[in-house]
Amino acid sequence: MALPHSDRPSMGEPTLKEKAWEPSFEEGILAAWKAEPNLYAFAPARRQPVYVIDTPPPYPSGSWHIGAVMAYSMIDMIARAHRMLGLAVLFPFGLDRNGINIERTVEKKTGKPLHRWDREAFIAECRKEIEAIGNGLLEVAIRVGLSADFAHTYYTDSDEYRAFSQAIFLELWPKGLFYRGERPTFWCPVCETPLAEADIEYEDRAASLVWMKFPILSGGGDLTIATTRPELLAACRAVMVHPDDARYRSLPGKEVRVPLYGQEVPIIAHPNAKPEFGSGAAMICSYGDMVDIAMFRDLRLEPVKAIDESGRMTEAAGFLKGLKVDAAREKAIDELRVRGALEKVEAIVHKTPTCSRSLNPIEFISSDAWYLKQLEFREDLKRAAHEMEFRPPRHR
Ligand SMILES: [Zn+2]
Known part of the structure; x- marks a missing residue:
């Protein structure tokens, strides 16, 4: 709506007179900001209401992604709006400089995997790399005009x-x-390191679905169970079926004997069982996947460590001891066949969690760590x- 000239609200005069943007304008603005480093420092006046923005520190691993810049720009709008409303705004900025990403960047750049480095030399190289990448990120954050408290930028690896x-x-x-405890963690047997969830990539990979016969202890007959991890039979502590699965109504409460190892384990009715996968009955072992971890915790089962940190089978795996996981899987299948416990082996495509660095399938291994x-x-x-x-x- 066109208002009569005199009724127009006053908008003030724009600071920039030019109608089109020129990158050279930024130089003056950046210099002005630089001259006032505490412009956006957190300094609440007495009784001034406080507005705290909980920003996760970005993780430098290359040039800052445009999507991240956009997300931080939205945070910046909120910060500026609340300052204009009279609140004391805490808008911190830091760099998360720990973790596996920078190690991977150095490995890629030098073509030399972590384990072939001298530890100190590798750390020095990571420092050098993160310094350059981190400073680049910080420069972008300042240049796009974020109103964060850059005078107090923090670094998670600083003293x-x-x-x-x-x-x-x-x-x-x-x-x-604080206490020490054994808990299952994501583990890469190639890198020999625990992994964070962010370090894991799920890939569709060819796998063998192994159909096995577990003798039912009372009442006779066999329960057929399909698994991609037959090398973990030694670590099987229970088997589960879905409570609504009509095929298995009579089984919960009974026990089965685990092939090759002979331990007797309970059959449990649990909604985590997937009737559409394999035979619908699944073994619960320490640890084939995330479901296993949850089941061991919920049912308070005693875990068996069948795979060690280097990805080899342990003493607990008996005749498979010392073998790498893949070789152990083949040998377990052969042995199941010899003993008449194998029904069939089916080729499937399986969503496999892999280490984003080595691309090797990960394991779930109990390791000693600190907990709060x-x-x-x-x-x-x-x-x-x-x-x-x-x-x-x-x-x-
Ligand atoms: Zn790895």
């Missing part, structure tokens, strides 16, 4: 940051809040969360 996490550890340790007790503080945490206002509330 200060490490001292801070160590101080937390030292505070909680005497209170007994949290469950006993659940109510306190909930109460604290309700003393803050979350936007949007679903992030509470």
Whole structure:
């Protein structure tokens, strides 16, 4: 709507008079920002309401992705809007410089895998690489005009940051809040390192679905179970069927004998069983997949470590001891055939979790690690969360 000239609200004069953008304009703006490094530092006045933005520090592993720049620009809009509304805004910025990504970047760039490096030389190379990549990322963040507190940029590998996490550890340790524990973790037997979920890629790979006969202890007959991991029979602690699976209604509560190893394990009715996969009955072993991990925890089963950190079968695997997983799988299939426990082997395509560095299938191996007790503080945490206002509330 066209308003009479005198009624137009005053918008102030634009700072830039030019009608088209010129990259050279930025030089002056950047210089002005540089002259005022504390422009966006967090400095609340007395009684000024505080608005905290919980930004995850970006992870430098190459040039900053345009999608990430867009996401941070949206955070920036929120920060600027709340400053204009009179709130003291904490908009921190840091770089997450730990982890596997930078190691992989160095391996790719030099064509030399981690294990062929001298440790100190490799760390030095990673430092050099992350310095360049990290600074590049920071430069982009400043240049696109994010109003973060760049005067206090933090780095997760800095001495200060490490001292801070160590101080937390030292505070909680005497209170007994940290403990060592054995928990299954994603493990790459080629890199011989635990993996974070982000380091795993799921790939469709050819696999053998092995159909095996488990003798039912009371009542006779066999329960047929299909698995892609017959080398884990030694670590089988239970088998499960779906509670609604009409084929197996009479079985839960009974036991079966595990072929090749002879342990007797319970048949359990559980909704994690997939009636459409294989025979619909599945073995629960430590650990073939994420479902196994959940089942061992829920049913409080005692895990058996059948595969070690180098991807070889352990003592617990008996006649398979010392073999790599693939060779052990073949040998287990042969042995099942010899003993008449093999029904058939079916070629399938299986979604296989692999290490994004070595592209090798990962294992789930129990390893000793530090854990922080949290469950006993659940109510306190909930109460604290309700003393803050979350936007949007679903992030509470
Ligand atoms: Zn790996």
